[in-house]
Amino acid sequence: MTSFMTLRTKSGAFSFQLHKKTWITVLFLSLFSLFLFIVSLSIGSSFISPIDVIKQLSGHGSGEYDFVLNTLRLPRVLLAFMVGAALGVAGLILQGVIRNPLASPDIIGVTAGASVGAIVFIVFFMGTISITWLPLAAILGAAIVSTLIYLLSWKQGVTSIRLVLMGIGVAAAMKAVVTMMLVLSEDAVTTKSYLWLTGSLYGANWQDVYSMFPWVLVFIPLTFLAARTVSVKELGDDVAVGLGVKVQSKRLLLLFISVALAGSSVAFAGGIEFVGLVAPHIARMLIGRSFAGLVPISALIGGIIVAIADIVARTAFLPLDIPAGVFTAGIGAPFFIYLLYRNRNK
Amino acid sequence: MGALETSSLTLGYNGTNIIDNLDLKIPKGKITVLVGANGCGKSTLLRSLARLLRPKSGEILLEGDAVRSLPTKEVAKRLAILPQGPTAPEGLTVLQLIKQGRYPHQSWLRQWSTEDEKVVKQALKATRLKEFAERSVDSLSGGQRQRAWIAMTLAQKTDIILLDEPTTYLDLTHQIEILDLLFELNEQENRTIVMVLHDLNLACRYAHNIVAVCDKRVYSQGKPEDIITAGMVKDVFQMSCEITKDPIFGTPLCIPHGKGRRVETSKSFAV
Numbered sequence: 001m002t003s004f005m006t007l008r009t010k011s012g013a014f015s016f017q018l019h020k021k022t023w024i025t026v027l028f029l030s031l032f033s034l035f036l037f038i039v040s041l042s043i044g045s046s047f048i049s050p051i052d053v054i055k056q057l058s059g060h061g062s063g064e065y066d067f068v069l070n071t072l073r074l075p076r077v078l079l080a081f082m083v084g085a086a087l088g089v090a091g092l093i094l095q096g097v098i099r100n101p102l103a104s105p106d107i108i109g110v111t112a113g114a115s116v117g118a119i120v121f122i123v124f125f126m127g128t129i130s131i132t133w134l135p136l137a138a139i140l141g142a143a144i145v146s147t148l149i150y151l152l153s154w155k156q157g158v159t160s161i162r163l164v165l166m167g168i169g170v171a172a173a174m175k176a177v178v179t180m181m182l183v184l185s186e187d188a189v190t191t192k193s194y195l196w197l198t199g200s201l202y203g204a205n206w207q208d209v210y211s212m213f214p215w216v217l218v219f220i221p222l223t224f225l226a227a228r229t230v231s232v233k234e235l236g237d238d239v240a241v242g243l244g245v246k247v248q249s250k251r252l253l254l255l256f257i258s259v260a261l262a263g264s265s266v267a268f269a270g271g272i273e274f275v276g277l278v279a280p281h282i283a284r285m286l287i288g289r290s291f292a293g294l295v296p297i298s299a300l301i302g303g304i305i306v307a308i309a310d311i312v313a314r315t316a317f318l319p320l321d322i323p324a325g326v327f328t329a330g331i332g333a334p335f336f337i338y339l340l341y342r343n344r345n346k
Numbered sequence: 347m348g349a350l351e352t353s354s355l356t357l358g359y360n361g362t363n364i365i366d367n368l369d370l371k372i373p374k375g376k377i378t379v380l381v382g383a384n385g386c387g388k389s390t391l392l393r394s395l396a397r398l399l400r401p402k403s404g405e406i407l408l409e410g411d412a413v414r415s416l417p418t419k420e421v422a423k424r425l426a427i428l429p430q431g432p433t434a435p436e437g438l439t440v441l442q443l444i445k446q447g448r449y450p451h452q453s454w455l456r457q458w459s460t461e462d463e464k465v466v467k468q469a470l471k472a473t474r475l476k477e478f479a480e481r482s483v484d485s486l487s488g489g490q491r492q493r494a495w496i497a498m499t500l501a502q503k504t505d506i507i508l509l510d511e512p513t514t515y516l517d518l519t520h521q522i523e524i525l526d527l528l529f530e531l532n533e534q535e536n537r538t539i540v541m542v543l544h545d546l547n548l549a550c551r552y553a554h555n556i557v558a559v560c561d562k563r564v565y566s567q568g569k570p571e572d573i574i575t576a577g578m579v580k581d582v583f584q585m586s587c588e589i590t591k592d593p594i595f596g597t598p599l600c601i602p603h604g605k606g607r608r609v610e611t612s613k614s615f616a617v
Binding site (some may be wrong): 099 | 393396397398417418420423426427428429432434436438439443447449450452454456457458459460462463481502
């Protein structure tokens with residue numbers, strides 16, 4: 001019990017328990033994120049020294065880097081961190097709610113729905129409607145398809161296994177729709193769609209950052225509030241009911257948060273895969289099982305994976321700018337395997 | 347007033363009734379064991395008492411209050427349920443599991459009161475799990491794991507504890523260990539314990555009150571020594587048997603008829 005710090009007011013109206021390891025890990029990951037933030041601003045097709053980057057950020061820049069930093073790199077890096085954080089937390093919630101370590105936002109149809117929404121938009125409305133509306137089409141698709149999956153799974157309440165099976169079925173159908181539309185459309189449209197499907201932060205602008213920010217700002221803290229309930233729900237529905245959890249309404253709320261987080265990130269960065277699956281696992285390997293602590297850590301890990309993937313994506317094959325989605329698995333998987341390897345004898 | 351009562355309770359899934367129009371009273375401060383053949387509805391009955399299953403009709407009363415009109419968190423402060431074969435997420439420690447039992451007593455602002463700490467410590471002590479507190483639940487043996495789950499329900503600090511087959515999959519040593527633990531809880535803290543057990547002889551040894559479920563209703567209810575007869579076993583389990591007295595505890599002992607080896611009964615065993 002020594003690894004906990006307990007905070008209590010005298011009246012007993014307020015009491016918390018802090019897990020020391022969690023706070024140390026959060027601190028370390030935050031510092032690492034900051035470091036990564038500076039690094040990703042300095043490297044690219046032209047190198048800017050970290051000192052100039054810090055000068056520019058603190059408002060003492062010479063103006064020389066206004067365009068490269070303020071217009072090109074800064075929004076892109078910020079978006080990378082937000083998207084990764086949203087995906088990490090969305091995956092963490094789903095793995096808890098569905099009680100399956102293989103769950104990821106794809107399972108409840110978020111990615112599939114958003115893809116259909118985005119492809120329909122690219123194929124039918126591009127040119128007539130401004131591209132800035134694409135994220136809205138994607139979010140709409142994600143919302144419609146996940147609602148559909150939830151309703152189809154309903155039978156005097158929703159059980160996790162029915163939700164998963166229905167999700168897999170509907171996602172497969174949606175994938176077929178996407179493939180069919182890709183095959184039937186012109187080459188240029190297909191290329192554009194395919195880039196979006198892989199997930200890319202190319203061309204991220206301040207508008208994207210401002211649009212994504214509220215989702216992260218509202219739903220990640222909300223997850224934090226629901227943390228106690230998720231911990232109990234992870235023991236199974238029967239135990240959770242026994243402990244006084246309103247299982248059905250809480251599950252709906254948690255799924256909603258997860259769809260909102262994953263849906264918004266897919267909308268602004270396309271189908272970046274693997275982060276939602278692996279970030280929560282890495283977080284658990286770092287601090288163990290404590291849902292409240294896992295929320296910030298999954299968010300930080302998710303952000304770090306996408307940020308590194310995007311650095312690699314835009315620098316490794318200069319002048320080519322490869323979609324970051326190609327590298328998220330490439331960055332996340334080796335680290336994941338390393339952690340599994342390190343923990344195997346524990 | 348009983349700890350738990352049902353009035354004209356009907357339970358079932360999709361059209362078929364499993365329990366029909368049942369009036370049952372479970373005495374306070376006693377150990378009650380539900381027995382019956384496989385599929386007779388005893389687990390279903392227990393689950394409905396714990397509000398895990400919504401009744402088709404009828405009412406369940408918790409110390410006189412209708413369960414359906416109480417907030418579920420309120421019920422959780424008065425009644426705990428350990429379902430059959432619960433599983434903990436991988437890597438969850440014993441201490442973390444036990445702490446979850448405090449959920450109904452906590453709020454977002456009051457996450458870890460002195461009372462929480464005290465009760466969790468008591469639960470660890472009662473189940474003799476102190477040295478395993480930091481071990482992960484999935485690394486424990488079957489008996490230890492079941493004790494950890496019981497510790498979680500103890501942390502809920504309710505007067506009534508329901509357990510669905512708490513000894514299934516355990517060897518005889520650990521079955522006795524779990525039942526002794528529950529017996530002590532009843533003796534020392536006067537908690538009402540209601541459980542489903544398969545072993546009729548162990549049921550007779552530990553229960554103050556046996557409820558025999560058969561054919562969608564309660565066949566009989568009472569002290570084991572009053573109700574366990576060869577006729578009752580025949581009706582409830584469709585099995586013919588001999589009832590004698592347990593040579594140590596004096597409680598009814600059921601010896602099934604059937605096949606098997608026979609050795610000279612007058613000869614004593616080699617010691």
